[in-house]
Amino acid sequence: MSGVNQRALVLLVAGFTVWSVGFVALYALQALGCAYEWPQHRAILIGADVVSLLPLIWLAMMKPVREGEPATSLSVTALWANRAALASGVLVFLPVTFVSACI
Amino acid sequence: MLLAGCSGELSALDPAGPRAANLATLWWIMLGGAALLFALVMVLFGIAYLRPGCLSRITPMQWIVGGGLVLPIPILVLLTGAALVLGEQLLPKGDAPLRIEGQARQWAWSFGYPGGAGPDDGTLHMPTGEPVDIAVTSEDVIHSFWVPRLGGKIDAIPGHVNVIRLEADEPGIYWGQCAEYCGQGHDGMQFRVEAHAPEDFAALMAGAAQ
Numbered sequence: 001m002s003g004v005n006q007r008a009l010v011l012l013v014a015g016f017t018v019w020s021v022g023f024v025a026l027y028a029l030q031a032l033g034c035a036y037e038w039p040q041h042r043a044i045l046i047g048a049d050v051v052s053l054l055p056l057i058w059l060a061m062m063k064p065v066r067e068g069e070p071a072t073s074l075s076v077t078a079l080w081a082n083r084a085a086l087a088s089g090v091l092v093f094l095p096v097t098f099v100s101a102c103i
Numbered sequence: 104m105l106l107a108g109c110s111g112e113l114s115a116l117d118p119a120g121p122r123a124a125n126l127a128t129l130w131w132i133m134l135g136g137a138a139l140l141f142a143l144v145m146v147l148f149g150i151a152y153l154r155p156g157c158l159s160r161i162t163p164m165q166w167i168v169g170g171g172l173v174l175p176i177p178i179l180v181l182l183t184g185a186a187l188v189l190g191e192q193l194l195p196k197g198d199a200p201l202r203i204e205g206q207a208r209q210w211a212w213s214f215g216y217p218g219g220a221g222p223d224d225g226t227l228h229m230p231t232g233e234p235v236d237i238a239v240t241s242e243d244v245i246h247s248f249w250v251p252r253l254g255g256k257i258d259a260i261p262g263h264v265n266v267i268r269l270e271a272d273e274p275g276i277y278w279g280q281c282a283e284y285c286g287q288g289h290d291g292m293q294f295r296v297e298a299h300a301p302e303d304f305a306a307l308m309a310g311a312a313q
Contacts, residue, residue: 091180099187100194103266 008064008075015059015085022052022089026096034102045096053089060086112278115251119277119298120270122234122254125189132185136178143174193255195268199236202266203227207239207246207259207281210288220308226295227279230304234270247283250296256282271298 029048033041059082064075110117118124150157161169204215205227214227221228227250229235239248241259249256250269257267271277281292299307 091183095187100191100196103194 004065004069004072005074008072008078011059011062011064011078012074012081015056015082016088018052018055018059019085019089022048022056022093026052026093030096030101041101042097045101049093049097052093053086056082056086056089113251113280117252119252119275120254120272122193122268122270123250123252125192126255129186129189133182136182140174140178193268195234195236195266199234199268201230201233202236202238203229205237205239205248205259206242207248207285207292208242209244209286210281210292212248212279212281212292212294216308222307226297228297228299228304228307229269229271230301231271231274231298232301234268237267237269238264239267240264244285245283246281246285246292248279249282250277250279252277253296253298258283271296274298274300274303 026045026048029044032038033044038044062082064078065071115123116127116130118127147158202217203221206213206215211225212227213223213225214221216228227237237248239257239259240263241261243261245261246259247256248259248267253271254267254269257265259265275298277296277298279294279296281289283289285292
């Protein structure tokens with residue numbers, strides 16, 4: 001496998017891996033905050049949302065090929081997969097910032 | 104014949120209160136969305152089969168963008184939004200006028216009323232026209248409290264109390280069912296719910312307390 005495709009393969013899985021880690025982290029913080037009645041629960045959830053989105057934004061902006069290298073199918077797929085991961089992150093994580101967290 | 108399943112004592116599609124109505128509304132929205140998408144795909148399938156020339160001008164990229172992004176994203180956003188709005192209205196925010204303790208065990212339910220009032224007959228008695236909180240727990244394994252015509256469901260967990268809010272519009276008999284498999288007697292773990300007019304409920308509580 002060429003160096004371009006090796007890099008693209010890593011980037012292909014990176015976006016949704018970060019997304020899934022962010023999802024689990026938000027889920028855990030929501031549950032722990034309710035169980036231990038954290039006074040700053042909402043602020044923590046908003047902060048975790050932002051922290052989860054930052055690497056997704058970075059990945060969505062990162063070009064899978066370096067200057068002068070030709071784009072491959074894998075590199076184009078990686079770029080759009082990471083943009084999809086960012087869009088999914090915005091859509092799925094956003095409700096923790098405003099809907100009821102605990103009963 | 105299909106619609107026969109939409110009514111009956113344990114039908115969530117035959118709501119008898121505002122909270123169950125929310126859930127039924129969400130179910131119908133989901134069904135409508137699914138039916139619309141299914142019909143659209145079937146129409147495209149029919150055109151592709153009967154008049155293949157009509158679709159030949161659409162490029163593979165247009166199919167991917169249209170069918171994979173433009174079509175599902177607005178529908179998913181709308182369905183998620185509807186679920187969030189309707190779901191928020193189900194939550195027991197603040198204190199309800201009445202809180203009843205509900206305890207599950209294999210394979211029966213028992214209910215306790217404020218101040219030890221109320222009959223101990225295994226029936227959940229509640230007033231109509233006002234929200235009622237049910238504080239649910241379990242003596243043994245995990246069960247799930249569910250009165251389909253009055254509200255959603257919530258787990259009954261040993262050592263933990265979960266609260267669910269129900270509301271009945273009209274006096275009558277409703278039925279609940281354990282909604283989490285809990286052993287051999289699970290399917291028979293039903294309970295009766297009797298909703299009374301507020302004055303009748305007050306009289307029942309006063310009578311049982313004497």
